[in-house]
Amino acid sequence: MTTINNYYSGNPLNRLSYLRTSSAFLASALSSPKAKFVLFNKLNPLVLPRSQDGTLNLHTLGWEDVKHWIGDDASRVFKGVDGKDDETLAAVNAFWKGVDESSLTREQKTHHFVNQPALVFLGVDERSAPDEAKSLPLSKPTDSSTLEQHSPYGVPYWALDTTTLDDLRDKVLKEGGGEFTDMRAGMSSIPAEQAALAGEGRALVDWNTRNRFCTSCSRPLRPIWAGWKRTCVPGEKSSSELETPPVCLSKTGVHNFNYPRTDPVVIMAILSPDRENILLGRQRVWPKRFYSCLAGFIESGETIEEAVRREVYEEAGVEVGDVYYHSSQPWPYPSSLMIGAIGVAKPSQTIRLDLDNELEDARWFPRDEILGVLKGEKKGLTKEEVKRFDLAQQGKELKHEEEKEGEKDSAIRLPASTAIAHTLVAAWANNSYIQGGKL
Numbered sequence: 348m349t350t351i352n353n354y355y356s357g358n359p360l361n362r363l364s365y366l367r368t369s370s371a372f373l374a375s376a377l378s379s380p381k382a383k384f385v386l387f388n389k390l391n392p393l394v395l396p397r398s399q400d401g402t403l404n405l406h407t408l409g410w411e412d413v414k415h416w417i418g419d420d421a422s423r424v425f426k427g428v429d430g431k432d433d434e435t436l437a438a439v440n441a442f443w444k445g446v447d448e449s450s451l452t453r454e455q456k457t458h459h460f461v462n463q464p465a466l467v468f469l470g471v472d473e474r475s476a477p478d479e480a481k482s483l484p485l486s487k488p489t490d491s492s493t494l495e496q497h498s499p500y501g502v503p504y505w506a507l508d509t510t511t512l513d514d515l516r517d518k519v520l521k522e523g524g525g526e527f528t529d530m531r532a533g534m535s536s537i538p539a540e541q542a543a544l545a546g547e548g549r550a551l552v553d554w555n556t557r558n559r560f561c562t563s564c565s566r567p568l569r570p571i572w573a574g575w576k577r578t579c580v581p582g583e584k585s586s587s588e589l590e591t592p593p594v595c596l597s598k599t600g601v602h603n604f605n606y607p608r609t610d611p612v613v614i615m616a617i618l619s620p621d622r623e624n625i626l627l628g629r630q631r632v633w634p635k636r637f638y639s640c641l642a643g644f645i646e647s648g649e650t651i652e653e654a655v656r657r658e659v660y661e662e663a664g665v666e667v668g669d670v671y672y673h674s675s676q677p678w679p680y681p682s683s684l685m686i687g688a689i690g691v692a693k694p695s696q697t698i699r700l701d702l703d704n705e706l707e708d709a710r711w712f713p714r715d716e717i718l719g720v721l722k723g724e725k726k727g728l729t730k731e732e733v734k735r736f737d738l739a740q741q742g743k744e745l746k747h748e749e750e751k752e753g754e755k756d757s758a759i760r761l762p763a764s765t766a767i768a769h770t771l772v773a774a775w776a777n778n779s780y781i782q783g784g785k786l
Contacts, residue, residue, distance in 0.1 A: 353676035353687075354535075354765035358543035360470030360504055361482055366497060367572040368429035369488035370422075373468060376494045376503035378414070378421035383407035384505045385469070385548050388516055391527040392545045394537065403536040405545060406525040413507060416515050417466060418443055424466075430571040433581035441466060453582065460569040460580055465508040465555035467574030469547055471501030506548030506574075508556060531680065532730045535765045542765075546679040551575070553681045554607045562604050564595040577605045608682060613654045614642035615688040616771040616780070617667060619711055625775055626692065627759075628663060628709035634732045637760045638712075640768040642685075655688050663709045664699030665692050673780060676767040685767045689780055712759075717776045720758050728763065 366372045376382060385407055386393040395406045410421075418424050418441055427435030439448045439456060442463050451459070471494075473481045482498040494501060509516040520526070530549060537545070551574055561568055561579050568577040579595045597604040617626040617640075627638040643658035645651065652670040659667050673687040698709050762768040774780035 351674040351770065352539070353674055353685075353767050353770055354539055355543050355546040355677045355679065356675075357540055358470075358547055359472055359474055359540050360544060360547075361473050361498070361501065362470035363468075363482055363498065364575070365484040366488055366492070367468060367575050369492050370425040370428045371490055372488050372492040372494065372497060373425040373428060373573050374421040375492070376468065376471070376501075377417075377424060377505070378410050379494050379503055380409070381494075381501075382410050382503045382505060384409070384413050384507050385545060386516075386519065386527075387506060387508050387510070387549065387552050388527040389510055390549050390553055391529055392549065393519065393523075393525050394528045395523075395525045397536070401536055402538065403528060405537070405541050406519075406523055407504075408519065412519075413515065416444065416464075416512050417441055417507075425573070428571050428573060430576065430578045436569065436571070436578065437581045457567045457580065461559045461567050462511065463570070464511055465506065465552040465570070465574060467506040467548065467551040467555065469504040469506055469544065469551075471498045471503050473498060473501050476500030504544065504548075506552050508552045510556075529730055529733060531733045532728055535763055543677070546677055550677075550679040550682040551607060553679075557681075558605070561595060561597060563597045563602075566595065568605065575607060610683045611645040612642055612678070612683045612685050613645055613651055613658060613688055614640050614685050614767055614771070615655045615659065615667075615670075615690050616640050616673075616775050617659055617665065617690045617692055618775065619692055620694045622691070622775075624711040624713050625717060625772065626659075626663065626665065626698070626709060627712055627772075628706040630705060631707040632735055633707075634728070634735065634760065636757060638708075639762050639766075640771055641709075642768075645686075651686055651688060655690050659690065659692075661703050662705050664702055665696045667691065668693045673771060673774065674767065676770075678767075687767045687771050689771070689775070714776055716758075717761075717772060720761055721773055721776060723758060 385405055393406045394403045397403055414421070424441045426438060426440050430436060437456070439446055439451065439459055442459075446459070471482070476499070480500050482501065488497070494503060509519075530545065555570055555574055555577065558577055559568055560566065564579060566579040569580050570576070571578050579597070596602065618624065619626075626641065628641055629638045641659055641662050643654065643662070645654040649657070651672065655670045656667045659665050667690040669691045671689045673689050675687060676685040677683075678685045698711075700706055700709060761772060771780070
């Protein structure tokens with residue numbers, strides 16, 4: 348079976364999850380002369396000026412470029428990173444420049460933790476390493492673990508949020524000549540592996556930024572595990588105003604309150620019983636003539652197949668029989684896993700648009716029409732169109748884009764090649780959607 352690598356997949360990094368609790372290793376990886384920092388501003392990554400062929404490349408910085416803002420002493424930054432010691436958890440370790448911790452009140456410490464920029468260890472690039480030198484969890488880290496011991500060929504990658512670090516951001520833009528680019532409107536120009544790396548960073552920066560208080564006890568949270576977990580700050584008041592116990596539920600068992608979340612979404616190419624037509628729909632606020640596959644979140648207690656059938660029936664009134672898995676795609680907006688499927692409608696189905704009112708239109712498209720669209724213009728969404736998608740997802744009322752005279756007979760628009768919806772549609776149109784052949 349042919350491996351399908353959708354955009355945002357194919358991340359080249361070894362994430363070294365078993366070393367996220369090692370302060371010694373992380374300090375070594377942070378201050379390494381090989382370390383590369385991917386900067387974000389309002390979740391947009393920093394890129395170099397566009398090359399002559401239109402390509403955008405991530406603009407990474409080194410430790411010497413950013414240590415003034417993170418903290419000159421790398422060994423101090425990750426004290427308490429394993430989350431086991433209350434004393435070190437309560438200490439201000441990173442982003443302390445100009446801070447005299449001994450003079451801080453508890454409220455000031457809380458403010459520091461809640462507003463601390465996200466710093467996340469993404470992993471190491473070991474593509475240049477021989478197989479025998481690639482890092483594996485063969486031994487536990489020690490108090491003297493280093494990058495060279497665990498991954499001698501590895502190039503460490505970090506994500507750093509500069510949204511509140513105005514002077515760093517201004518310095519980089521002035522000296523580097525790059526820009527922070529909108530990921531959805533500009534990422535198709537970035538090589539796929541870099542896009543996957545940036546997608547990982549964006550999702551983790553977003554999660555750390557939006558999860559500042561515990562959903563169980565409401566105490567302020569601080570990052571541990573190099574940005575891959577957040578934990579309650581010791582000594583802080585809970586929602587019941589108690590400074591001591593009860594101990595937060597997130598610390599007493601296996602819970603997912605304070606770990607990065609990934610939301611599973613089914614997205615499906617639904618075919619007519621003879622497999623010669625595909626069901627596509629559009630929402631009212633989407634760009635004119637834009638159609639895509641139906642999609643929806645998997646609910647608790649559902650299988651992938653059940654979610655596909657439910658979503659299609661709820662949105663278009665079409666009953667689906669057989670369902671086949673096709674491929675998946677990480678989608679860092681904010682952090683979903685798109686699970687691509689192919690489904691076959693049962694005979695004699697009638698499309699309905701009066702059910703949940705989510706779709707403005709849905710129809711069956713023949714293969715030759717879709718092939719014509721795929722061979723035509725291949726442009727992605729503009730920044731303005733991306734903004735419309737975002738506002739619609741937030742439930743905002745948007746003015747409907749009326750089609751101009753002559754546009755109603757124009758070809759429809761399909762999602763860009765960076766979206767799994769495009770992959771599914773193209774796979775069906777080219778008869779390559781199940782192990783290289785037909786269903």
